[in-house]
Amino acid sequence: MTPGTEAPTTEPATPGPPQGSVSLEATLPLRSDTQTGGTVKAVVHPLQSSASEGLSVLTVEFAGPADLAQNTSAFMGVFMGSLAGTLPIGFRVFDPSTGTAAHPLGIGDSWAAESDKFELFPGQTTTLTLGFPPVGAASIFVMVPGFDVVEVPVVQAAVAQMPGSAATWAASTEKSGSFAPIESWAMSLVTKSTVEVAGDQVLVELPADVLFAFNKSELSKKAQKVVDKAGHKIAEAAAESGEITVVGHTDDQGDDASNDRLSKARAESVAARLRPVLGSSFTVKTAGKGSREPKVEGTSEEARAANRRVEITFTGRSANKLVVVEDVPTELPATAGVVVQGTETAHLPSDGMNPELEARMLSLRRVGGQLVGVLEIAAPTEKARTTMLFGDSSETTGVISERGFSFASIANVSLLTPTTRVFPADFKVDVQGKSEHRLLGSSGDWVLPHVNGPFRYVLVWPDVDPSATTVTVDAPEGYRFLDVPIR
Template sequence: MPARPAGAVSVEAPMPLDWSTDLGGTLKAWVHPVQSSAADGLSLLTVELERPADGGAPSSGFMINFTSTGGSTAPSGFNLFDAASGTVAQPLKLTDGWAATSDVDVIEAGGSLTISVAFPPLTAASVFVTVPGFDMVEVPVTQEASTAWPDIAKEWAAAPEKVGAFVGAESSAVSLVTQSTVEVAGDQVLVELPADVLFAFNKSNLSSKAQKVVDKAGRKIAEAAAASGEITVVGHTDDQGDASSNMTLSKARAESVADRLRPILGSTFVVKTEGRGSKEPKVQGTSEDARAANRRVEITFTGRSANKLVVVDDVPTELPETLGAVVTGMETARTDAHVLNPELDARVVSLRRVGGQLVGVLEIAAPTTRASSGLLFGDATRTLGNMAKRGWGSFSIANVTLLTPTTRVFPVDFRPEADTYPHERRVLGSQIPEMLPVPGGPHRYVIVWPDVDPSATTVTVDAPDAYRFLDVPIS
């Protein structure tokens, strides 16, 4: 095997297995420095996987991180994160598929497998790479022409159309007390207050309780917002009633919130209001849950503080109840058998601060029998509440959250093709593989959360009604 370039980083993990074997073992990944060429419009990630000479049967277990559709190889969970700019990219799409390949499909005992994945070009000196099944690692970035790259990378560089770009990483959280939500994209902050918390049916005057909620929002916004500037308050209604009445009601509700905010924010801020009636629903459908999510007041502003997750909470309470297993730190949590799954073991392998984020590695194992698919990560409806409009499904790793008595913080995500698919989000980390572990062969998931409290030494990691890890130490 040729010498690896300087700056290559190695990381180990249990070897994912095939359905055909219960063979265990360790897999080592060598992540090479990312090679970038602005002239060719891409950067190249190379990852070598090594397997010890254990004498076992060949394994294609790692290839669960690739899916093939119509001859196109789609890499799942490989991302580049530029911490300096707060941006992230998924692999490039070409006219005939994804810019990703591997030299072989199985790893023989004592053998290796090399993966090549193309991303948009970048200028940073280093970049963080999420390697599914392993971890997130930082490697150098080298600027060089593609003439010395492998032939497949030269073909990608010459491709007439390459779709992809580095886009802003986004953070979000929900208050367990007021059900308010917050989403942060770069310096732009969107705080959403459910109308049902603020107003009686078809009314626009704030109750005394609602006034306290808005006051809390105002104080949090004043701390997080730029020293001066524009703050916009927008009212939305559901689809009940005629368009004219809904427009009037939404405008009146926005004015009520703005009038309460202005004395708290002070004269350096310009608070503007809009009413959009039922024209911009966040959730499609006419169910009461959908309509409740659509009745809302949105407050947008430019943030300046390091922590822009403005959660409108209340006095601390106990952690919400869970039906799942509860353990402390990095102990193993065993979930009971489910109609779709046997019992499963879960543990937090590591949790550390990386590039201004918290990066966790979660390991899932099936201790007794083969597992297919199941509700590994909790029930999306219960987990997300109003955030269900984000579109995460029950199987999403996005349901594994950081939990406090008042707040649930979701994994960092991004919008890879915001212009074409404005509502599509992807997590910065592992995607869910189609195949779950078999006995003796756990699978690891990489999860990235915003570092809400840089002074914290422990956090609670929670997948609702599946498992909860209390006081997980941050290394």
């Protein structure tokens, strides 16, 4: 330094996000009252985890447009689902190495979630902190509602090093929540059989009305072929040996003794047909539950039809455990919805529920053993009026409602083949002592797109065919995307 001169002054550097953070951008609705939308940036930090203190913490920073004319209106409601900011409905983490997923931890009647601000202000950052069960993997996938799924590193750290209320959450005696198996489910368009997969446990359900005449237990010739197809599929997917259980169920009509006999006899008929197909390495057991374990509450004909069923459970070993009992159609079922190719925009006409809308699959890719798609819905003329955004038909309404999803749910949006409909993956969480299904992707469909603020919905399906290069995505009777490329 030359004598007589002063050292230059430097401003302290603003600390950037931690190494391993992932940045995202999306156009979101910011103010519904003025139809304001804008590009929001999200930075997802590495997950900090402490097994000894039963907690991991996720930090996400959001920054809105620098030229935002006014602060947003309840921006965190997009992610938290409550004006009080206490219900983090959208965020999930999932671990492909264990095939499990988790929702933010419960803390008594609330959740391990907090935000330093509930709105976005021009030139400022809003930070969201969420508590999850501890993670032992080297990385984890994070579902960021309105954006996408990203993979971030997992850093083992003491709770004292974690931000926000981590220490309070860790010390709480009312902390609840854990990782649960990711569940896959699908339906045959031909036989109406369904399958549910949770970890290695597989449940195949055959509707009794497909198999038996009224009040009978003898399999028709057509039903025999259905059971044979089920047997061959199970033999491919099941462990090389083991126990397979066949359980019959009836509806609530008739007395208990008669229903018990009928359900047991139907289970025996199915089991007798399965045994020669499966071979001697499997033990097939049967039971009849009568009407004691209804799948659907109520006495309507639809509810009773759903309750008349035969359930086959087993432990699976193959990568694809979705045992769908199908037939041989070669064409997709007809639809009253708008049909487009690949990532083209589906222009949806106005109806009594919503104005004209536009739907488009922005992306579809393989992520951690799943297929992750991003669906964007825009409102070119006026704000959408209702959450009827994802198609609906009587075919899917009954199936998704049995898992606890409403008829207007994004759970309708499925992968479609000529014989099969594969629904979005989900997992179970405990909510105030009650077990409920949560979609692995977006579940907060109450955010309505408007003129300057389209909204992105993240969908996660099981990767049924890892060799496929395209799939068809279908919102029943709403819109259908043919041959969407998997990138």
